[in-house]
Amino acid sequence: MSSREDILGRVRASLHRNAGNAATAREVMAAALANRNPGPQPAVASEPRALLERFRVKSEQASSTVEIVATEAEVPAAIAKYLAAMSLPTTAVAWASLGALDWAGAGLSVEARGARDADLVGITGCFCAVAETGTLMMTSSPDTPAAVSLLPETHIAVVRAARIVAYMEDAWNLARDELGSLPRAVNFISGPSRTGDIEQTIVLGAHGPYRVHLVIVEG
Amino acid sequence: MEIKSMRFKANAEASLANVVLQGNLKNAKGKFVTKRAEAIKEIDDFEGTRDAAAAIRNKVIDNLDLWLERFETRAQETGAKVMWAKDGAEVCRLVTEIARKHGVTKVTKSKSMLSEEAGLNQALEAAGIQPVETDLGEYILQVDNNEPPSHIIAPAVHKSLDEVADLFHKVHGTPRKTEIPALTREAREVLRGHFLTAEMGLSGGNFLVAETGSVALVTNEGNGRMVTTLPRVHVVITGIEKVIPTLEDLSTLMRLLPRSATGQSISNYFSILTGVKKPEEHDGPEHLYFILVDAGRADVVGGEFHEMLRCIRCGACMNHCPVYQTIGGHAYGWVYPGPMGSVLTPLYAGIENAIDLPHAATLCNQCGVVCPVKIPLPELLRKLREKQTDAGLRPLVERIGLRVWAWVAQRPALYGLGARVGARYLKWLAGEDKSIRLLPAAQEWTNGRDFPAPQGKTFRELYAARQKSAKEAA
Numbered sequence: 001m002s003s004r005e006d007i008l009g010r011v012r013a014s015l016h017r018n019a020g021n022a023a024t025a026r027e028v029m030a031a032a033l034a035n036r037n038p039g040p041q042p043a044v045a046s047e048p049r050a051l052l053e054r055f056r057v058k059s060e061q062a063s064s065t066v067e068i069v070a071t072e073a074e075v076p077a078a079i080a081k082y083l084a085a086m087s088l089p090t091t092a093v094a095w096a097s098l099g100a101l102d103w104a105g106a107g108l109s110v111e112a113r114g115a116r117d118a119d120l121v122g123i124t125g126c127f128c129a130v131a132e133t134g135t136l137m138m139t140s141s142p143d144t145p146a147a148v149s150l151l152p153e154t155h156i157a158v159v160r161a162a163r164i165v166a167y168m169e170d171a172w173n174l175a176r177d178e179l180g181s182l183p184r185a186v187n188f189i190s191g192p193s194r195t196g197d198i199e200q201t202i203v204l205g206a207h208g209p210y211r212v213h214l215v216i217v218e219g
Numbered sequence: 220m221e222i223k224s225m226r227f228k229a230n231a232e233a234s235l236a237n238v239v240l241q242g243n244l245k246n247a248k249g250k251f252v253t254k255r256a257e258a259i260k261e262i263d264d265f266e267g268t269r270d271a272a273a274a275i276r277n278k279v280i281d282n283l284d285l286w287l288e289r290f291e292t293r294a295q296e297t298g299a300k301v302m303w304a305k306d307g308a309e310v311c312r313l314v315t316e317i318a319r320k321h322g323v324t325k326v327t328k329s330k331s332m333l334s335e336e337a338g339l340n341q342a343l344e345a346a347g348i349q350p351v352e353t354d355l356g357e358y359i360l361q362v363d364n365n366e367p368p369s370h371i372i373a374p375a376v377h378k379s380l381d382e383v384a385d386l387f388h389k390v391h392g393t394p395r396k397t398e399i400p401a402l403t404r405e406a407r408e409v410l411r412g413h414f415l416t417a418e419m420g421l422s423g424g425n426f427l428v429a430e431t432g433s434v435a436l437v438t439n440e441g442n443g444r445m446v447t448t449l450p451r452v453h454v455v456i457t458g459i460e461k462v463i464p465t466l467e468d469l470s471t472l473m474r475l476l477p478r479s480a481t482g483q484s485i486s487n488y489f490s491i492l493t494g495v496k497k498p499e500e501h502d503g504p505e506h507l508y509f510i511l512v513d514a515g516r517a518d519v520v521g522g523e524f525h526e527m528l529r530c531i532r533c534g535a536c537m538n539h540c541p542v543y544q545t546i547g548g549h550a551y552g553w554v555y556p557g558p559m560g561s562v563l564t565p566l567y568a569g570i571e572n573a574i575d576l577p578h579a580a581t582l583c584n585q586c587g588v589v590c591p592v593k594i595p596l597p598e599l600l601r602k603l604r605e606k607q608t609d610a611g612l613r614p615l616v617e618r619i620g621l622r623v624w625a626w627v628a629q630r631p632a633l634y635g636l637g638a639r640v641g642a643r644y645l646k647w648l649a650g651e652d653k654s655i656r657l658l659p660a661a662q663e664w665t666n667g668r669d670f671p672a673p674q675g676k677t678f679r680e681l682y683a684a685r686q687k688s689a690k691e692a693a
Binding site for chain 1: 243246247250251261262263264267268271272275278281282283284285286287288289303304305309353354355356359373374375376378379380383399400402403404407410411414415429430431433439440441442444445447448449459464465466467468470471473474481484485486487488489490491492493494495496497499500501502503511513517518520521522
């Protein structure tokens, strides 16, 4: 007997599985799988200004830094200013989805490709953002590779204010509507990588980025 | 992993006598407790959320066979391969076979408690494949002669900064560093090389989502993302009980898991991984394997301990346990310490191999109160004690003692006489101090504390006297 059959067989025996109770259980399962009602959620005000403000506050609590700009055209200059203020390199890897921005005009050298170990700055967008916890939702695709938000020491994410939702459950519904099925990787990111494994002292930059900077585009 | 739980008493005594360990435990004590207490205030309906989480876990465990089949089908549809392992030995065999098939020489590992159960690192090494632990805590332990973890989410919580500084100096051959950020950076640089060169990544799974055939991983360091993004092959090793229905259910459980574990509103990284990379994608594994492991779980389904299968491995029970806080995790002698370990170890490793663990608790119910999925841990511990007694596994002296007590207790006159004599004897023994420094035949009690002596009359005498005076007054 295969291990699969052995394990499932013992589970079935423990549950006294038979054709009758299997049919009932399958109905219960189908209902559970179709249920889109969220569980209890903490209150999050849903008007756009409040969502943006909550997202900003929660992101900062997660040790991200936040800047708000009016239009997407202002993004390259805002990022150039941040990099200069932090004495960081002006060369970066970015998602192809951001390739159309005028990076060179802001004095930045930005390549749209997958990330390599030597990349020090990674610039990404995000699929959406969750106000409840100050979280970015990244969905992987050829144009939005996962490693750009992971390998570089600095991760900069461009967030459109209109894409800030209240809860993670809203993000799932957006993904179902817009992507159909889940992509290979959904990464929720809340601040820089960290560890507390030595004496429970929090240190930023364990294996991923040391710093996460968010540029929120209002328009 | 070898089970050393039968040496619990000796291990606990050694832990109590270990001055360095006691200092480290004292330093750690309460940090998680305080952070969790703050974090749960953000949840408006915390009890309702706990109820919802418990209901989600019950829903699957009550029909686990069907949910497993459903998860398997969905995962296969996404391009993953699903394998099943009866025990740790089969886990080791399957992982080694996968590694050989793909020409793997190095495996980077994100934290997996099941791989600890299976002793996977030793098996990989024996097969000539290098396993590299990448969680900072697990890495510290691996380079310290494969020391076992002492906590399920903070594996090296028993170690001090000084000990880690000495260890890295010795193992890495670098100048001794004394700052935690510098030590963390040193480990980062060593491990970055491994992330980039390993052909296979290995992770546990916090949850398996039946709706999408995905595995959900919760990490803070980013090592979980590295091992599931960079290598060609990703192997998920997870217990069969980890299935949940939908992404909505995942969100509910995620409101509780990081808060209960580290006191975070959400962990830094929360990854939901589904299937393999497409040819045109820059990163992600080409091959994804799920190894669904029984190792004792199937036999818990539908039985009197089935509530334990709800466990989401947050560690809150051990963080709040006065026994764990005092002796640390190693004394428990297997993979899972604290109250959840004292239930899981007898269930998975054999009740006869962990006689002392169900007694390594005061039944104060701190663990039950903080458990995010409402597992009645004290009740399960008590049931395990009953099982030991039913199976005749308790020591002879205890069994005879209980029989004698039962025989006497069924004879009220004799019991009353015994209680009167006993109370007066103890009062005499205590003398003017009214407390006993050394209680013969129960020295383990009085070694650490004085025993408050009865003050002369028994309860029954006092009760009779009160009844009498009440009658006289009437």
